[in-house]
Structures are given as C-alpha cells and as structure tokens.
Amino acid sequence: MAREVAVIGTGMSAFGDLGRTAKSLFTEAFTEALESVDHGLDPRDIREAYIGNMGFGGGQIGNLAALLTEHSRLLHIPTRKVENACASSGFAFRDAYLAVRSGAADVAIAGGVEVMNDVSDVRKRFWLGVSGDTEWERLAGLTFPGVYGMMAGRHMHEYGTTREQLAAVAVKNHANGALNPKAQFRKPVTLEKVLGSPIVAAPLTLYDCCATTDGAACAILADKDVAGKYTDAPVWVAGSGAASDYLAVHDRESMTRLDATIAAANAAYGQAGITAKEVDVAEVHDCFTIAEILAVEDLGFAKKGEGGRLAVDGTTAREGAIPTNPSGGLKAKGHPLGATGAAQVHEIFLQLRGDAGGRQVRNPELGLTHNVGGSGATCAVHVFRR
Amino acid sequence: MAREVAVIGTGMSAFGDLGRTAKSLFTEAFTEALESVDHGLDPRDIREAYIGNMGFGGGQIGNLAALLTEHSRLLHIPTRKVENACASSGFAFRDAYLAVRSGAADVAIAGGVEVMNDVSDVRKRFWLGVSGDTEWERLAGLTFPGVYGMMAGRHMHEYGTTREQLAAVAVKNHANGALNPKAQFRKPVTLEKVLGSPIVAAPLTLYDCCATTDGAACAILADKDVAGKYTDAPVWVAGSGAASDYLAVHDRESMTRLDATIAAANAAYGQAGITAKEVDVAEVHDCFTIAEILAVEDLGFAKKGEGGRLAVDGTTAREGAIPTNPSGGLKAKGHPLGATGAAQVHEIFLQLRGDAGGRQVRNPELGLTHNVGGSGATCAVHVFRR
Numbered sequence: 001m002a003r004e005v006a007v008i009g010t011g012m013s014a015f016g017d018l019g020r021t022a023k024s025l026f027t028e029a030f031t032e033a034l035e036s037v038d039h040g041l042d043p044r045d046i047r048e049a050y051i052g053n054m055g056f057g058g059g060q061i062g063n064l065a066a067l068l069t070e071h072s073r074l075l076h077i078p079t080r081k082v083e084n085a086c087a088s089s090g091f092a093f094r095d096a097y098l099a100v101r102s103g104a105a106d107v108a109i110a111g112g113v114e115v116m117n118d119v120s121d122v123r124k125r126f127w128l129g130v131s132g133d134t135e136w137e138r139l140a141g142l143t144f145p146g147v148y149g150m151m152a153g154r155h156m157h158e159y160g161t162t163r164e165q166l167a168a169v170a171v172k173n174h175a176n177g178a179l180n181p182k183a184q185f186r187k188p189v190t191l192e193k194v195l196g197s198p199i200v201a202a203p204l205t206l207y208d209c210c211a212t213t214d215g216a217a218c219a220i221l222a223d224k225d226v227a228g229k230y231t232d233a234p235v236w237v238a239g240s241g242a243a244s245d246y247l248a249v250h251d252r253e254s255m256t257r258l259d260a261t262i263a264a265a266n267a268a269y270g271q272a273g274i275t276a277k278e279v280d281v282a283e284v285h286d287c288f289t290i291a292e293i294l295a296v297e298d299l300g301f302a303k304k305g306e307g308g309r310l311a312v313d314g315t316t317a318r319e320g321a322i323p324t325n326p327s328g329g330l331k332a333k334g335h336p337l338g339a340t341g342a343a344q345v346h347e348i349f350l351q352l353r354g355d356a357g358g359r360q361v362r363n364p365e366l367g368l369t370h371n372v373g374g375s376g377a378t379c380a381v382h383v384f385r386r
Numbered sequence: 387m388a389r390e391v392a393v394i395g396t397g398m399s400a401f402g403d404l405g406r407t408a409k410s411l412f413t414e415a416f417t418e419a420l421e422s423v424d425h426g427l428d429p430r431d432i433r434e435a436y437i438g439n440m441g442f443g444g445g446q447i448g449n450l451a452a453l454l455t456e457h458s459r460l461l462h463i464p465t466r467k468v469e470n471a472c473a474s475s476g477f478a479f480r481d482a483y484l485a486v487r488s489g490a491a492d493v494a495i496a497g498g499v500e501v502m503n504d505v506s507d508v509r510k511r512f513w514l515g516v517s518g519d520t521e522w523e524r525l526a527g528l529t530f531p532g533v534y535g536m537m538a539g540r541h542m543h544e545y546g547t548t549r550e551q552l553a554a555v556a557v558k559n560h561a562n563g564a565l566n567p568k569a570q571f572r573k574p575v576t577l578e579k580v581l582g583s584p585i586v587a588a589p590l591t592l593y594d595c596c597a598t599t600d601g602a603a604c605a606i607l608a609d610k611d612v613a614g615k616y617t618d619a620p621v622w623v624a625g626s627g628a629a630s631d632y633l634a635v636h637d638r639e640s641m642t643r644l645d646a647t648i649a650a651a652n653a654a655y656g657q658a659g660i661t662a663k664e665v666d667v668a669e670v671h672d673c674f675t676i677a678e679i680l681a682v683e684d685l686g687f688a689k690k691g692e693g694g695r696l697a698v699d700g701t702t703a704r705e706g707a708i709p710t711n712p713s714g715g716l717k718a719k720g721h722p723l724g725a726t727g728a729a730q731v732h733e734i735f736l737q738l739r740g741d742a743g744g745r746q747v748r749n750p751e752l753g754l755t756h757n758v759g760g761s762g763a764t765c766a767v768h769v770f771r772r
Binding site: 002062066069078079080084085086088091103104130131133242244264373378380 | 477480
C-alpha cells in the first residue's frame with residue numbers, strides 16, 4: 001500500500017524585483033517553512049530535497065540544488081533540481097510526494113526559486129519564449145505573450161469571450177494581491193486601467209500579463225506515520241496528477257484547451273475521489289489572464305467556453321463558489337518561474353489551515369494547485385484536504 | 387511495503403563528437419531500450435519519465451523533457467528534467483525508481499542526454515567548471531580539471547599514490563573502451579602515452595581527463611508485479627542511495643574523499659543487504675583518473691589510500707576481482723554529462739544479463755553504478771542484482 005502524505009509546513013519569500021540571490025531567497029522560504037511546523041522539526045529529519053528552477057538564477061550553474069540545500073544547512077541529503085519550465089516546482093512537489101510515498105524518506109522538502117530580474121536581458125529571454133517551443137515558435141518570432149495572445153484570440157472567436165472578461169481576471173487577482181503582503185503587486189487595478197494599458201500581444205494588454213519576478217517557496221512533506229509528531233493540523237495530499245503535451249501549440253488538436261491540464265486534473269481527482277465541484281479553493285496558473293480562463297474550464301470549474309464568466313459573475317472571487325487565486329496568482333503575486341508551483345502549495349496550505357489573513361476564503365476543506373510549464377507542455381495538479 | 391523494481395530494458399546511443407541533436411540522440415537510446423525488452427513493451431505502458439540533462443543541449447530551452455518525450459512519441463505522460471550536473475541521470479534513475487516504488491507508475495523510464503560539442507565555446511564552459519562550485523572555484527580561476535588535479539596532488543602527498551597509478555586507470559579504461567563499439571575512444575593507449583601526454587592541470591595529463599561527449603542513454607523500470615510480462619531476465623534494483631556535499635572542495639573535511647559517495651554507497655549497500663566485497667562489476671564516475679581511485683576507495687573496494695593499486699594489480703580489470711568500468715568508463719566511453727548515469731545503468735544491465743559482448747565480465751550477479759555531480763556535490767549509487 002502506498003503511504004499517505006501530508007504537508008506539515010510551508011514558506012515563501014517576498015516576491016518582486018528584489019536584487020537578491022537565489023540562495024538568500026531559497027533559504028528565507030525554507031526557514032519560514034521550518035518555523036511554520038507547529039511542534040517544530042529538526043532539519044536533520046529531512047531526508048530528501050526536490051528544488052524547482054528553470055535556470056535564470058545567474059545561469060551556468062550546475063548542481064544548483066546542492067548549492068541551495070548546502071546554504072540552508074541541509075547537508076549530505078539527496079537533493080536535485082527539477083526543471084519543467086514554469087511547472088518546475090509543481091513537478092518537484094510531485095516527486096517529493098512520490099519519494100515519501102515510496103518509503104525512501106519520512107520527511108522531504110519541495111521548493112523552488114527563480115531570480116529573473118538580476119540578469120542582463122533576462123526579461124527579453126523570458127518573453128521571447130524559452131518556456132515554450134523553441135524551434136517552431138521562438139525562432140519563428142512568436143513570443144510567449146504572442147502564444148497566449150493567439151489562444152486568447154481563438155477563444156474569443158470560438159466562444160465569444162470578451163476583452164472585459166479577460167480584464168476581469170486581472171482585476172480580481174490584483175484585488176487579491178493587494179491583500180497579500182508578499183505579493184509583487186499590492187494595488188487594486190480597475191477594469192478601465194487594464195483595458196487601457198498598452199497592448200503587449202493582441203488582444204493581451206500589459207495588465208493581462210504577469211511580470212518577471214524574483215522569489216522562492218518551500219513545502220515540507222511528511223509520511224502519515226510521523227506527521228502527527230510535527231503538527232496537529234496536517235494538510236493531506238489527496239491527489240497528485242501530472243501530464244505533458246506537444247510543446248508547440250500548432251501540434252495540438254485545439255488552441256483553446258490544455259490537454260495536459262485535463263489529464264493531470266483527471267488523475268488528481270481520480271486519486272482523491274472527488275469531482276471538480278468539490279474544490280473549495282484553487283491556485284491556478286494565470287501567467288496571462290486567458291490562462292486562468294483556460295484553467296477554470298480545463299479543471300472543470302466551468303464548461304468549455306464559459307470560463308470567461310467566472311471572474312465577472314464572482315464565482316472565482318474570494319467569496320465565490322470556487323475562490324481562485326486568492327493569493328493574487330501569478331498575475332499579481334508574481335511568477336518566479338521555478339518557485340510558482342511551490343508558492344501555490346504555500347497558499348493552499350495557509351487557506352486550508354485558516355491562516356491566510358485578509359485574503360482568507362471561507363472555511364475551505366479541499367484545495368487545488370495547478371501549475372503549467374510553457375504554454376501547456378507540462379502540467380501538475382494537486383488536490384489537498386485538511 | 388515498498389514495491390520491488392526491476393530494470394527490464396536499456397539503450398544507449400553512440401557516444402562521441404556526433405553533430406547530432408539531443409532529440410535524435412535521446413530517441414535512439416529510448417528506441418533501443420524499447421527493443422531490448424525481451425517480450426516487447428507497448429510504449430503506452432510507460433507512465434512516468436525522468437530525463438537527466440545539464441543544459442548543454444542547445445541551451446535556453448525549457449521543458450526539454452517534454453520535448454524529448456514528445457519526439458519519442460511518449461505523449462501526454464508526466465515527464466520532467468532532472469539536473470544535478472554530471473549526476474543528472476543517476477538522480478533521474480533514482481527518481482524513476484522511487485516513482486515505481488511509490489505505486490504511481492508500473493513502468494517508467496529514466497534517461498539522459500547531453501550535446502556538448504555542437505555549442506560555441508562549450509568546451510571552455512565545461513572545463514571552466516560549471517559543474518563545480520562557481521563562486522569560490524570557477525570565478526577564482528580554478529578550472530574543473532584544476533579541482534581534480536588538486537585532489538590528485540593531495541592524494542599523492544597523503545598516500546604516496548603515483549603518476550603511474552593514475553595512468554594505469556586510463557590504460558585499463560581505454561583498453562575496455564576499445565571493446566565497446568559505442569565508446570567515444572576505441573583505441574588502447576600505453577602507459578607511456580598517458581604519462582607523456584600534455585599536462586592539463588598538474589599532475590593530470592590529457593589522458594587523465596575525460597573528453598567532451600555527445601550522447602544519450604535510457605533505462606526502462608517496471609514493478610515486480612508486471613516485470614514478468616516483459617522479460618524473463620529482469621535486473622533488480624537492490625539498493626538506491628544518494629547524497630550531497632559542499633560544492634566547494636575547500637569546505638570539505640578532506641580533499642581525498644568524497645563523503646557524498648560514502649553516504650550514498652552506505653545507503654545503497656544497506657538497502658541491498660550487501661557489503662562492497664560482494665559487488666561483481668561496477669561502473670564508477672571516472673571523469674578523471676583520480677576520480678576512479680577516489681571512487682574505488684570511497685565505495686569500499688579498497689582501503690583509503692590504497693585505491694591506486696587496483697588498476698595496477700589487475701583487481702579492477704575485466705578479469706579481476708571487481709571489474710570496474712568495463713564499458714570504458716567516462717574516460718574512454720565518453721561523458722555526455724546528463725547521460726552518464728543512465729549509460730552506467732545500461733552497461734550494468736548488459737553485464738548482468740551476459741550481453742556485454744567482447745567486454746563481458748565473468749558471470750556477475752551483483753552490479754553497481756556510481757554517478758557523481760560536480761567534484762562530489764551530489765552522488766547517486768545503485769546496486770543491481772540479476
């Protein structure tokens with residue numbers, strides 16, 4: 001029998017344009033995770049480490065995971081970097097979960113870090129699409145916002161999704177980010193402001209796009225048999241699903257659907273024995289506003305084509321039926337690529353334990369994280385239960 | 387109870403300066419692995435993929451694992467890149483093993499690939515030490531051969547190890563490589579040739595150093611309950627151990643010992659219930675000749691300080707008590723960083739099944755792989771039983 005696994009602590013650095021090193025950020029997130037463990041945790045109990053990073057952290061550094069765990073005084077343990085573009089730490093979390101489930105470790109960490117602002121030309125590299133397909137998209141001149149712009153345009157064409165619906169996602173997530181002291185952007189924005197901001201890749205404007213962010217996050221996982229020693233309020237990993245897809249959008253059957261999300265969600269729901277409707281709070285991968293609309297459809301929160309309504313009618317608001325991205329999401333909290341998946345777990349951990357402060361949603365029991373690599377080449381979905 | 391896991395097939399591309407792409411190399415290795423499964427394997431049975439790569443494959447590509455599995459027509463499955471410098475696919479193998487052991491997949495692959503020769507200045511990048519410590523070694527001007535040169539000098543000082551003993555490792559491994567049709571170097575070399583070759587980083591000469599190599603390798607793992615469907619000659623993973631250490635050599639207690647190797651080996655031996663003396667054939671991480679001497683000591687094949695003797699007295703020869711690097715090792719077979727760990731598994735799989743052709747060692751039952759990242763920052767050791 002596979003073992004049951006809980007999250008017993010999480011941490012997150014501030015997100016933003018910070019001028020700090022990957023080591024400093026990761027250690028801050030790890031230290032906060034350690035301190036969040038209710039009854040304390042001897043770091044020597046941690047026996048396996050998985051760290052997501054895409055490679056912006058100064059570049060040309062091998063063994064980054066060993067460097068980071070060394071800096072956090074987690075010496076001598078098995079540690080490795082997991083890279084799946086923007087889904088790096090969603091997969092790091094999955095692999096840490098599987099390691100505990102396998103019996104290799106009773107306690108493991110899954111973290112992630114990215115430094116994006118302190119490297120020359122890195123913004124350009126990111127926007128040019130190193131996360132997406134290189135051969136047929138990037139080298140043909142299709143930028144990453146361009147890919148999502150195409151998806152948005154097609155979604156509008158097929159389903160009548162409107163610019164206002166896209167903008168409503170930004171308004172909601174910036175309103176949530178304003179309540180998150182660690183978010184990169186902590187100011188609400190108006191619909192007019194989003195609609196009137198400069199076009200990045202039509203139909204997406206500046207406020208439809210996440211920024212480039214420095215930051216780190218970390219989660220600590222423990223086997224059921226030992227979890228009670230560390231906390232009375234574990235957050236259980238009820239389901240883990242992951243999948244992949246063609247990197248280039250033109251290879252896929254549809255431009256308005258991420259099959260990797262659908263497959264990962266089905267696997268996670270199946271393992272957890274739940275349906276989408278039972279999810280009480282979700283952190284989804286809104287690297288662009290259209291990405292949240294695709295996510296809520298592909299995760300089953302709305303029918304295909306109807307996702308644009310959810311931010312407008314309040315379904316995904318903090319008080320709505322399925323609060324989505326209460327942290328501010330990638331859009332407002334920020335998107336340090338390799339850290340994003342772990343930061344989503346951090347938010348769901350806080351929400352399920354009632355520790356999310358001013359952005360707390362009402363009494364959630366089931367939470368979900370949804371982390372996408374590229375424009376849907378990889379995806380990891382996790383379901384959590386308190 | 388954790389599940390038992392077998393290797394049911396492996397494959398490897400040719401190694402060398404090939405002018406081929408990472409996709410082509412990986413697909414060749416995967417296809418060979420698939421074809422090596424005795425009773426056949428439907429690729430759709432593969433449910434999880436772990437791919438080691440350090441990042442030389444053209445650079446600036448995210449989601450490389452998804453790109454590679456897509457190219458091999460392994461569509462929609464969870465796939466991720468694992469990066470631990472030169473130990474990337476040793477850890478990819480460990481994680482694939484843990485995934486099967488956890489019950490997440492009945493069949494998984496662990497592969498690795500690196501393209502090192504088709505990138506401008508990449509040789510320089512490698513030799514400058516992107517695998518080692520950046521801040522205190524590389525930026526201070528200490529190259530990667532320089533690090534191992536220091537270790538070699540110190541080993542000679544402390545234990546009386548000689549230049550001839552170092553050279554004997556190269557002679558042995560080149561002799562083995564001459565029998566391996568896929569090796570980068572397939573010509574024996576003489577002791578005189580090694581000793582007389584140009585100095586790279588004293589006391590290491592050209593023939594003490596591995597070259598820069600393109601190549602890929604892949605292993606297919608299966609749970610015990612299904613392994614019998616695919617093969618009558620599975621190779622069991624008897625033990626998996628992994629560890630890490632300070633990146634910079636100056637932080638370590640000793641320069642003539644890799645504590646990560648010792649910890650990983652102890653974990654693997656403990657799980658397998660064996661001692662070092664029972665190992666019948668080993669593939670160890672000989673990126674430099676001194677590295678093999680450190681390895682045979684740290685793995686327990688010789689007492690500390692006495693490793694230099696083994697290649698001289700024939701202990702590690704193909705006919706010796708513990709044949710070491712019958713494939714030619716990193717030294718002669720080649721060292722495509724991210725592929726090396728998986729290529730070691732490939733060799734041990736062949737050896738334990740009696741399929742190693744002209745370089746077959748006599749009737750081995752227990753095999754070992756030893757894969758090091760950097761100069762010992764990370765290490766994965768696996769024990770296999772036929």
